[in-house]
Amino acid sequence: MSNYLTSVKALPSLTIYRNIMEDPIVKAVTRHLDAVSAPTGGINPIQSYSEVCHLLSKTSNPFTTGIDAWQNHLLDLILKDVNPFSQAAYTPGADYSVFNEAVCWDLTILRSLFNLSVTDIYESTMSVLQCFFHFTGDPALPPWVAAQPAAKEHSAIDEGFRQTKEEFAAEPQWYKLVEELAQHYAFFGCGIFGGHIAFKWENSALHGISQPDTIKLSELIDYADLREQIIDNTLQFLHGYPANNLLLYGDRGTGKSSTIKALLNEYWPRGLRLVEVPKNQLADYQLIIQELRHRKHCFILFVDDLSFEENETDFKDLKALLEGGIEEKPDNVLIYATSNRRHLIKETFSDRKTNDDNREIRSMDSVQEKLSLADRFGMTIIFPTPDQETFIEIVLGLADQRQLQVAPEELRQRALKWSVWYNGRSPRSARQFIDHLEGQLALGKLS
Structure with a gap:
């Protein structure tokens, strides 16, 4: 644990990535390591450990191989941070290389903090509690267990972040990845631009x-x-x-x-x-x-x-x-x-009107x-609004995409009735009809 404490003590030495120090989870981990290093210093290790677990439980579960919730969160902070280096890498024609030495310094500090896993946090906490507080573990302090992420189709931007994270997780010397980090910012952006491809302008903000x-x-x-x-x-x-x-x-x-x-x-x-x-x-x-x-x-x-x-x-x-x-x-x-x-x-x-004196x-x-x-x-x-035959072509195409097992002539008759009863002929109306038809088939209401 002494290596991790050294990393925490080095955090104020960050130059480019100082924003990371203000993150609530980083602050909670820092407080907990202080509590573990000085268990009689006034900070209750059980409370500080519980705070870390609570905050981590609210983060998105990683689907990156080989990293846990804390490590995933730290990498997210790095990859989305808005700082002079990331902004220069994201700005056309700007020279980000002037920050390379400072970034190397910061990444060395952050890599040592990344080496700390949630398992390390739990084990060090239990060790301190047993030594200083004669904690028997009855009831046991719960180890950190992340909920299994629900199976879903990840977006291409998620995949891009995952690849960068795995590259960082596999490299013990992060200062070697400065150029790769700059290329990540250049492709994805930083800050709000780093994690989204679509935006809405609302209340004078993006x-x-x-x-x-x-x-x-x-x-x-x-x-x-x-x-x-x-x-x-x-x-x-x-x-x-x-x-x-x-x-x-x-x-x-x-x-x-x-x-x-x-x-x-x-x-x-x-x-x-x-x-x-x-x-x-x-x-x-x-x-x-x-x-x-x-x-x-x-x-x-x-x-x-x-x-x-x-x-x-x-x-x-x-x-x-x-x-x-x-x-x-x-x-x-x-x-x-x-x-x-x-x-x-x-x-x-x-x-x-031309005859109004006002x-x-x-x-x-x-x-x-x-x-x-x-x-x-x-x-x-x-x-233009599609004619009848174009409307039927759209319906048939959507039914084929959904792999609906309905005879073309029956599909045609039902689609024409739908266009008369509901929203006329349009691609939207065709999609609404196919949604209805798919649901009816799923419920077994159509023979």
């Missing part, structure tokens, strides 16, 4: 989305020619070539939003990230740009179901975002919006300002 929609391009049926235009524009963006802001227009349920979310799942390994921006947050565009500028990832600002009533003025914020104000929009940010309304802003016949002078200028908002998107992709 928030990570832990479980984004998993829809894939391969699961979307029909509209292939339209999606090809969107994919091409996105690939231009990811390769650093000029690309356009997009407006995806069409009736509800035609797959506009699903297409954008599927782009993220297809291209996040190439550096694509998605930021959902509600319409009422568009006035924060300068803050959003400042947050995303100088990042190695390419960000699509996703504005869903975009439209404005005639008395709303938020469209001016969108115009500023599309056209750019005094501050130049960075090359790593595009806007993809969806709308059910071609002109985005509601126009009434009263806007066109009307706005040059009122047609205001009308044109409203109607021209959609034109400020570089490309408008129109998603």
Whole structure:
């Protein structure tokens, strides 16, 4: 245990990774090691041990081979830490190598702390209790036992973190992994960017989305020619070539939003990230740009179901975002919006009256300002409502994906009835029908 105490005493010597010292679990482990080293110093080892176990029980269970909850947590802190080194590695053109020596120093300290396992913590605690408090272990102080993680499909970003963690766990001299650590930051990012691929801008701050929609391009049926235009524009963006802001227009349920979310799942390994921006947050565009500028990832600002009533003025914020104000929009940010309304802003016949003495002078200028908002998107992709045969093709394709054992003619008849009784013909309606049909089959209600 003396080696671990030396590591704890060395924590204040951290230079780049000093944030780790403020983590509640690191603090709890530090307090407990102090209690074990000086059992009569006023800190009760049972209480400090219980605090460590309680905090660790609330962390996510690791699925990395060969490390326990404490070691997993320490590696998470390192891989997501926001510090001058991680920020430089995540910033295009920045020289992170100026921090290499300091990082080597810190990693040497942190590696010795990583060597401490929860089993070591338990055994040292029991040893101290038996020696100084004549603790017989009746009732026994419970050893740390992590709950077995539920079986689930881990995301590709989880797999990327797991690989880095296993590389660190296998290397006894962490200072040799400085370059690998820099490459991890360059690919995944750091801080909130290090653990997420999808975000939402809310209350003037960026928030990570832990479980984004998993829809894939391969699961979307029909509209292939339209999606090809969107994919091409996105690939231009990811390769650093000029690309356009997009407006995806069409009736509800035609797959506009699903297409954008599927782009993220297809291209996040190439550096694509998605930021959902509600319409009422568009006035924060300068803050959003400042947050995303100088990042190695390419960000699509996703504005869903975009439209404005005639008395709303938020469209001016969108115009500023599309056209750019005094501050130049960075090359790593595009806007993809969806709308059910071609002109985005509601126009009434009263806007066109010319015999009202109280009307706005040059009122047609205001009308044109409203109607021209959609034109400020570089490309408008129109998603039409599918005809009957296209709707049936989508239904058949979804049934094939789900491997539903229903005769095609019966499937056709049921799908057409569904479109009449419920939400009409659209990809969304087709998916809702297939969900219903799958559930009915599972319950044995269909022969």
